Amino acid sequence: MTKKSFTLLLSSLLTLSMLSACGGNNNNEAAATKDPGASTGTNTAAATEPAAEPEKPTEIKIMLPLNTTDTPPDTIKTEVEKLTNTKLTYQFFPADTYEEKLNSSFATGSLPQVTYLKNQTTFLQMKEAIKDGQFWEIGPLLSEFPNLNKLKPEILNNTKVDGKLYTLYIGRPLARQGIIYRKDWADKLGLAAPANTEELFAMAKAFTEQDPDGNGVKDTIGVVDRNELVYGAFKTVSSWFGTPNNWAEKDGQLAPEFTFPQYFDTMDFFKNLRDGGYMNQDFAATSKTDAVNMFTSGKAGLYIGGSMQDIDSLNKDLIKNVPDAVLDTHSMVAGPDGKFAQWMIPGYNNVVLFPKSAVKDEAELKKILKFFDYMMTPEVSNLMYWGIEGTHYTVEDGKAKATDNKELIEREVKGFKDSVIGEYETNGMYQSLNVLPGRIHAEELVLENVKVGVADPTAALDSATYTSKGVELQQIITDATYKYMYGQLDKAGFEKEVESWKSRGGAQIIEEYNAAYKK
Amino acid sequence: MQEVTAQPRVVPEPKPKSYKSSSELKKRLWRNKLLYVMLIPGVLYFIIFKYLPMYGLIISFQDYKPYQGISGSEWVGMKHFSRLFTEPDFLNILGNTLILFGMNILIYFPIPIILALMLNELRGTFFKRFFQTLVYLPHFMSWVIVVSISFVMVTMDGGIINELLAYFGFSKINFLLSPGWFRPMYIIQVIWREAGWGTIIYLASIAAIDPGLYEASRMDGAGRLRQVWHITLPAIRGVIITLFILKIGSVLDLGFEHVYLLLNSMNREVAEIIDTYVYTAGLRQGQFSYSTAIGFFKSIVGLIMVMTVNKVSKKIGEEGVY
Numbered sequence: 025m026t027k028k029s030f031t032l033l034l035s036s037l038l039t040l041s042m043l044s045a046c047g048g049n050n051n052n053e054a055a056a057t058k059d060p061g062a063s064t065g066t067n068t069a070a071a072t073e074p075a076a077e078p079e080k081p082t083e084i085k086i087m088l089p090l091n092t093t094d095t096p097p098d099t100i101k102t103e104v105e106k107l108t109n110t111k112l113t114y115q116f117f118p119a120d121t122y123e124e125k126l127n128s129s130f131a132t133g134s135l136p137q138v139t140y141l142k143n144q145t146t147f148l149q150m151k152e153a154i155k156d157g158q159f160w161e162i163g164p165l166l167s168e169f170p171n172l173n174k175l176k177p178e179i180l181n182n183t184k185v186d187g188k189l190y191t192l193y194i195g196r197p198l199a200r201q202g203i204i205y206r207k208d209w210a211d212k213l214g215l216a217a218p219a220n221t222e223e224l225f226a227m228a229k230a231f232t233e234q235d236p237d238g239n240g241v242k243d244t245i246g247v248v249d250r251n252e253l254v255y256g257a258f259k260t261v262s263s264w265f266g267t268p269n270n271w272a273e274k275d276g277q278l279a280p281e282f283t284f285p286q287y288f289d290t291m292d293f294f295k296n297l298r299d300g301g302y303m304n305q306d307f308a309a310t311s312k313t314d315a316v317n318m319f320t321s322g323k324a325g326l327y328i329g330g331s332m333q334d335i336d337s338l339n340k341d342l343i344k345n346v347p348d349a350v351l352d353t354h355s356m357v358a359g360p361d362g363k364f365a366q367w368m369i370p371g372y373n374n375v376v377l378f379p380k381s382a383v384k385d386e387a388e389l390k391k392i393l394k395f396f397d398y399m400m401t402p403e404v405s406n407l408m409y410w411g412i413e414g415t416h417y418t419v420e421d422g423k424a425k426a427t428d429n430k431e432l433i434e435r436e437v438k439g440f441k442d443s444v445i446g447e448y449e450t451n452g453m454y455q456s457l458n459v460l461p462g463r464i465h466a467e468e469l470v471l472e473n474v475k476v477g478v479a480d481p482t483a484a485l486d487s488a489t490y491t492s493k494g495v496e497l498q499q500i501i502t503d504a505t506y507k508y509m510y511g512q513l514d515k516a517g518f519e520k521e522v523e524s525w526k527s528r529g530g531a532q533i534i535e536e537y538n539a540a541y542k543k
Numbered sequence: 544m545q546e547v548t549a550q551p552r553v554v555p556e557p558k559p560k561s562y563k564s565s566s567e568l569k570k571r572l573w574r575n576k577l578l579y580v581m582l583i584p585g586v587l588y589f590i591i592f593k594y595l596p597m598y599g600l601i602i603s604f605q606d607y608k609p610y611q612g613i614s615g616s617e618w619v620g621m622k623h624f625s626r627l628f629t630e631p632d633f634l635n636i637l638g639n640t641l642i643l644f645g646m647n648i649l650i651y652f653p654i655p656i657i658l659a660l661m662l663n664e665l666r667g668t669f670f671k672r673f674f675q676t677l678v679y680l681p682h683f684m685s686w687v688i689v690v691s692i693s694f695v696m697v698t699m700d701g702g703i704i705n706e707l708l709a710y711f712g713f714s715k716i717n718f719l720l721s722p723g724w725f726r727p728m729y730i731i732q733v734i735w736r737e738a739g740w741g742t743i744i745y746l747a748s749i750a751a752i753d754p755g756l757y758e759a760s761r762m763d764g765a766g767r768l769r770q771v772w773h774i775t776l777p778a779i780r781g782v783i784i785t786l787f788i789l790k791i792g793s794v795l796d797l798g799f800e801h802v803y804l805l806l807n808s809m810n811r812e813v814a815e816i817i818d819t820y821v822y823t824a825g826l827r828q829g830q831f832s833y834s835t836a837i838g839f840f841k842s843i844v845g846l847i848m849v850m851t852v853n854k855v856s857k858k859i860g861e862e863g864v865y
Contacts, residue, residue, distance in 0.1 A: 127609040149829035305699040309719035496824040506808035
């Protein structure tokens with residue numbers, strides 16, 4: 025081996041690694057260059073305001089995450105500008121890397137007038153900056169805007185920081201979770217929708233043992249679950265058992281859910297399900313895709329914990345494999361004490377902030393809020409959520425039916441859809457037209473759920489330790505919960521893990537939440 | 544670039560040991576100016592993408608807040624490092640990382656070499672190319688796909704391997720959840736995806752070996768195995784050592800994506816490595832300073848490893864990477 029060929033080799037190695045590095049960078053660049061293209065959409069907004077206001081259009085820059093691959097064209101934007109007398113500049117950034125963009129814009133003081141966050145987690149991270157006075161407080165101004173004033177006070181409350189309101193929220197139904205199950209199997213075995221947790225267990229057992237698909241082979245299971253305690257089956261079932269939503273008062277103090285006996289009941293429930301073979305054995309390692317596949321391939325009969333509104337997509341895939349399958353939804357499962365309960369999310373998915381660095385004075389802030397006030401009218405919210413009537417959707421029975429051209433919606437509407445503030449009850453937009461009986465049932469249940477809904481008392485509370493260590497600490501409890509359900513920990517072992525949670529910072533979290541709670 | 548190619552070959556110069564006068568150095572620089580010009584993009588690359596970002600390491604000594612920036616954030620000294628070292632799981636996580644690394648070196652590293660030697664022995668260009676492509680291909684699949692394929696194969700809920708075990712009367716094995724199976728699964732997946740790709744460099748260096756050497760050895764009656772042992776392997780020894788040192792340098796980069804996909808609540812005790820810990824403890828909670836401190840620590844361990852191995856390799860008479 026000569027030295028020359030050796031160096032040649034090394035340099036080719038270097039080139040290779042540089043090439044790959046460049047390849048990686050290219051992607052980012054492509055994504056980055058896309059955005060200015062969107063923001064420089066300088067269309068001459070001939071704002072013809074219907075009312076006799078000769079005011080010149082307000083210029084608003086908006087930054088928001090984009091959940092599709094391409095920046096939407098100006099079709100919707102132009103219409104919105106006409107209706108709201110504004111000149112909008114949308115800066116879409118890919119949702120995957122939105123947090124980075126948010127942080128770097130923040131650090132350089134270049135956030136635009138209207139800044140959408142990405143989700144509740146980014147909101148939590150932004151709280152410190154909000155307390156620091158970097159954003160406009162809008163609470164006292166809301167009453168001046170008749171439409172904004174309709175926003176639900178209980179949800180606005182959940183988004184308050186230190187008791188003050190800085191944000192507008194993008195609403196989500198409070199409790200969409202429940203069971204999606206094989207109605208055809210239940211009918212065949214003569215089972216009704218489970219009224220309580222015992223019947224739920226019996227149903228899972230029957231689905232496993234009584235050959236509901238009638239092929240003569242014992243190849244079905246009851247419940248299919250995945251590696252997720254909150255959005256999988258566990259939390260939903262736990263609230264049926266009467267476990268609090270994350271925290272609840274116990275002896276006058278806020279205590280975490282896993283110190284309540286009902287939490288153990290829930291773990292036992294799943295332990296027994298698994299031991300009996302009535303659920304997928306590998307659920308601790310099963311991804312959502314794999315879990316959904318097991319359900320839609322006709323192997324499993326109960327899909328618990330997900331949004332009941334997913335029934336449409338599950339049904340579509342299931343009938344491809346099992347043409348005569350029938351699905352239905354259900355969520356009213358009573359606990360051992362005969363009571364109903366459903367855990368609720370804080371009611372919002374994302375929030376909008378107004379940075380002081382970009383909005384100079386209150387007059388400007390009011391002009392921007394005026395735009396959001398318009399967004400809370402049916403005309404604008406429908407336009408942004410559903411698109412242009414006749415092109416993107418049609419109205420049937422007072423409900424919106426999206427066009428079958430999914431690509432068109434994905435391309436032109438999706439980008440704006442996720443930015444509509446409020447929810448249909450408050451902004452007056454159309455609900456979607458449902459055909460599937462199970463889905464119609466689901467919509468009723470979503471409303472029923474809220475009636476027995478259990479809120480998280482810490483939703484609007486702050487704990488510094490939770491913000492810095494909460495996720496890491498929660499891992500201890502999550503691991504212990506799975507180990508208990510797999511029989512590797514007993515009650516004492518689980519309690520030891522809880523102790524370790526406390527000693528590593530959990531005790532401080534309890535203290536901090538209680539201090540904030542008493543205020 | 545045209546000028547570069549039009550330039551007559553640089554006359555090989557005598558190697559002066561030192562430059563007495565600066566004018567002599569200048570002259571030498573000027574004479575090779577085109578070489579230096581060609582060097583610029585590389586140097587720029589390293590400055591912009593490797594050196595300048597090191598500025599950001601500062602935040603591991605601060606309580607960094609994005610809106611206050613690096614200049615405005617509060618200095619906290621070694622707080623984040625002491626948090627890392629006093630973390631009860633720290634030794635466990637470091638141990639897991641080093642064990643996976645050791646498996647990478649001991650089990651994975653020799654395989655591309657063996658594979659390259661085997662490919663090299665294939666006669667017939669068609670076969671050679673065919674198999675080469677076949678073993679490269681997995682490299683282009685993302686870890687998500689690799690892990691899902693193995694999930695489907697080994698799951699207890701109807702995975703083919705467990706069904707076969709059950710069919711032949713063995714009891715099913717919980718590959719996905721048992722801590723004991725995590726490491727074998729990990730290394731098998733690494734080998735399946737990367738081994739073929741790893742052969743490229745070895746094949747290239749094997750191709751550069753003077754065929755005369757083989758002819759001569761055949762005259763002396765050496766068989767295939769003898770040729771491999773006495774010609775091919777010694778010839779690519781330098782390459783092996785270079786790649787080995789580079790591999791050591793990436794000691795703690797075990798592929799976040801891969802391990803994170805295999806990780807679950809049941810195997811965390813063996814599967815949590817530094818990269819996944821950074822993700823749960825740092826990034827998911829926006830703990831930029833803490834994440835940076837961990838990354839910093841990781842890089843230092845890597846640096847120490849590389850320097851040690853490089854020194855050792857020089858001691859035993861090999862070239863090393865610098």
